[in-house]
Structures are given as structure tokens and as C-alpha cells.
Amino acid sequence: MSQRVTPRSFLTSHLRTRAAVLAAGMGVTAVVGAGIAAAADTTAATGNTAKAVQAQADAQAEAAKTKTAEVQKPAEAKKAQKAQKVQKVQKQVQPVKKKASWVDPVKKYTISATYAQAGGMWQSAHSGQDFAVPNGTKVMATHGGTVVKAGGNGAGDGPAYGNAVVINHGNGTYSQYAHLSQVNVQPGQVVKTGQKIALSGNTGNSSGPHLHFEIRTGAHYGSAIDPVKFLRGKGVQF
Template sequence: MRPLRRHPLLVPALLCALALLAAGPTAAKGDAGDPGGLSTEVVRLFEEASATTRRYEEGRKEAEVQRARAQRLERLLAREQRNIAALHGDLGRIARAQYRSGGGLPHTAQLLLADSPEELMRGQRAVWQADLAVNNAVTKSRRAEARLTADEAKAAKAWQALERRNARLAEMKQGIEQRLEAAQSTLQGQADASVAAGACRGTVRLDQPEPGFGAAWVAPLETYELSAGFGSGGERWASRHTGQDFAVDIGAPVRSVGEGRVVKVSCGGPFGIEVVVRHPGGYYTQYAHLASVAVGQGERVAAGQWVGQSGTSGNSTGPHLHFEVRLTPYHGSGVDPMGWLAERGVQVD
């Protein structure tokens, strides 16, 4: 619908007044209880845990490759050792054959007992050739055994070093996760206190990611699992679910899906701590059940900019982001957010 023409100076004043009425009670920035340090710490621990997890997974895969190589070399070494044992057996059989054919008699006696000198020479030549071939094979196998022994020891050493490194990374990861869990609990406690008081603790100025998403529209979270969808039924909703839920840990940065202006920051009621952004084209997006807010009312935001941190404030059974797309800033005007994002090139799955 085409908007009505208004006086150019009257429009900003009316928008500001409506935004203030919609926002409800909000504490001023710089409040003494501002959780900025804690919020930043949670984000830092998220990033640190993620980086350590990636290093651990890379090390684990590398260790598996080295272990497989060491086991393969061990099998080749065992096979080479069996070959050497078999060749030694062949040498023993050749020696016994020489003995049975007179190999232990003096050369003159062998000439006297042989049917002919040619027969004697042929028999001895065959035995000598077999003896030489087996000796050569044994020498080659010994060299192969030495190489395999060195390679197997080297691979086993690399594997063991990786295992020790992975054990240290696993210990670091566990320590980070424990600190993160404690910080998340404190952050959510502050959020619950804000909701109970019906007043926000103030805007948390998180260190924003470097711009460069390159897309006009993005998903509201970088990593997540989908839970309750738009229009689904449930005893916690008066009729039908009005948005899309994203299951995510407390403190995960929540992104504005597109550029726009913040028209509401509220810290009370069933949605707990929430932010509403108006986008070009007249649509609004809501980010609810937050643990903190990172933008102020009336502030312009870019696609991908952090507007807050996920939590479980308000009418919530667990940590998640409740995301809505609305035709107005108010509850009850929602449209299917998944379809709306898909129309803008954002696949959420």
C-alpha cells in the first residue's frame, strides 16, 4: 500500500513518539548494573571454545590418519618379518638338500659317486643358484624390515605426540566450557532480574564483527538448531506459534537479518527481553527471549549486525531465539518467517 503524504518535519516526530510508546520501560545507557563486561566475556568464551573445538577436531582427525599409517606400517612390518622367516626356512631346506645330495662330501668323492660329471655340475649349480637367490631375497627383506621399522617408529611417535596435544586441547576445551557455563548462568540471571523489574539494564556495546557479509539478508544466527516453527500448536501459546524458534546456547550473538532501524527494545512480558527492527518495505522483525541487547532504540542497524544475545528470558522453557516477521511492530501480525527469508535468498535449515 502506498503511504500517505505527510509533512516532512512531522514524520520523524510521530515515529519517535510511536517507538517510545511501543518500547515500554527501558533503562538509560550507562546503568550501574550494565552487564557489558559479562556479555563481552560470554561472546569471547564462545569464540574461544569454538576455536579450541576446531583445533581439537583437526588434531583428532590428524591423529587418526597417523594412527592408521602406523598400524598399516606395523602390518607391513609383520608381513616382511614373516617373509624373512619363510626365506630362512628355504635356506634350511636348501642346506638339507645339499647334505642329502652329498653336499657334505669332498668334491672328489662326489665326482666318484655321481653318475656323470655333468649331472654333478648341474645339481650343484641348481643348489648354488637357489642358495644365492634366497640369500639375495633375505638381504632385500632385511633392508625393507629396517626401513619399515624406522617408518613405523616415526609414525607411532607422531601419533603419540598428536594424542598428547589433543589431550591438552580437550582439557583446555573443558575449562573454557566450564567458565562459559558459569558466565552464561550469571548473564541469564541478570536478564531474569531485568524482566522481573520490567526495565532493561542498558545497552551492551558488543565488539561487532567486521562488516562484509556481502548479502542484503542473513539468518538471525550463525549456528543453531530449528525447534518450534511458525503456526505450530503448543500449550505455551494462546493459539498458534507466531514465529520460528532457533535453539541456541545462552549468550550467542543474534544478528539483524537485514538493514533497518530499531523501533522497540523491551524487557518485560512474555517475550522477555526483545528487540524489534523495521526494514525497508514496511516489514518488522522481532528477536525475543534475549539475555541482553546490543542496540538502542532508534538506532540504525546493518544486515548481520549483532542486536543482542540469545537467552531464555520471559515465557521460555529453554535457551532459544524466538524470531518473528511482522506486518506491524505489534504481536499478532506475523507472517511465516521461513518463507519470508527464503524469498530474500536466505535458506534456513
């Protein structure tokens, strides 16, 4: 049996054809790869462009915000200054509370014997206003002035008053405080409105602890006027 021999020229041609096909395939692959790469580059470029546009938009928005804030700042400052001026004017318009010029001689009291009241406890009509308070209650100067009399025996007005104090308030007005358990001032001493001058008591011609209070036109007994009416005229309420 004979064997068939393939000519060398045929093998050579066949190998060349196969090589060309492979080369062509590689070329197509290269072209496709290049296309894909180009597409990828295009996508990346598009993404970068979008990012750049967004960044620019963000920058513009921030700039606009900053500009708006800068515009608002002067307006807000001006508004705040206006509010401060209004508050200052309102504060100036509001009346300033002044301290009372005249005050009650004691606090938390009960009104007892009144001015000009008749009774057997005194020589004639009652010469002042009595405030029933516990023994040792703080007694205050009903108005500023100078102490002219202080001590026992009614400070010179007689034993019926017990321990007493008389204050000169000027303009012919005096106040008297009697039946005291303790005297805390002395003649010549200057006192202020509401200052403590004594403690209430039950000394002298007294049926129980209380403060006997008078308003006088002179320093001595016999010059008393209605103390409640006088103090009400000074704004003191009973």
C-alpha cells in the same frame, strides 16, 4: 833419414779450400734457417688469419643474435599487452560477489518450534520460528533497518517474550527477536545487515535457551507472517 817438407803454397791453398767449404756450409745453414723462419712466419700468419676469420664469424653471429632479440622484443611486448587486455576483460566479465541482503539471525542453530505450530506454551498458534542455541549466542539483524522497540516486557509486546528487539526494515516489513539475555541496541538506532544487536537467552515464557524470531507487517504483536518462507524468498537457506 830425410824429412819431408810441405810447401807453403800448398798449406795456403788447403786453408782456403777449407774456409770455402765452411763458408758454404754456413750458407746452407743460413738458407735452411731462413727457410724454417719463413715457414714459421707462414704458420703464424695462417694461425692469425684463422683467428681473424673466427673472430669475424663470432661477431657476425652475435650481431645476428642481437638483431633477432631486437625483433623478438616488440613481439613479446605486444603479446604481453594482449595477455593483459584479456585478463582485464575477464576480470570485468566476472560477476562481483555482493553481500547478502538478508541473513540468518543466528548461526549454528537447531530448528525447534515452527511458525503456526500448536502448543500450550503460547496463547494460540506459534507466531514465529524458534532457533535453539546456547545461552549468550550472538543475535544479528537479519537485514538493515531502524530499531523501533527494545527492552524488557517483550519491548512492549508482553512479558511472554522476555527481553526483545523489533527492527523496521521499510516497505512494511519488521523483524522481532525475543527471549534475549542481553539487548545491545536502543530505539532509533540504525543497524546494518548482520550487525550484532543482542545475545540469546531464556527470558520470558521459555522452556530453554533459544531465539524466538518473527517477521511482521507491523511493529506490534499480531502482525506476524511465516518467517522461514519470507527469508527463503530473500535467498536465505535453512
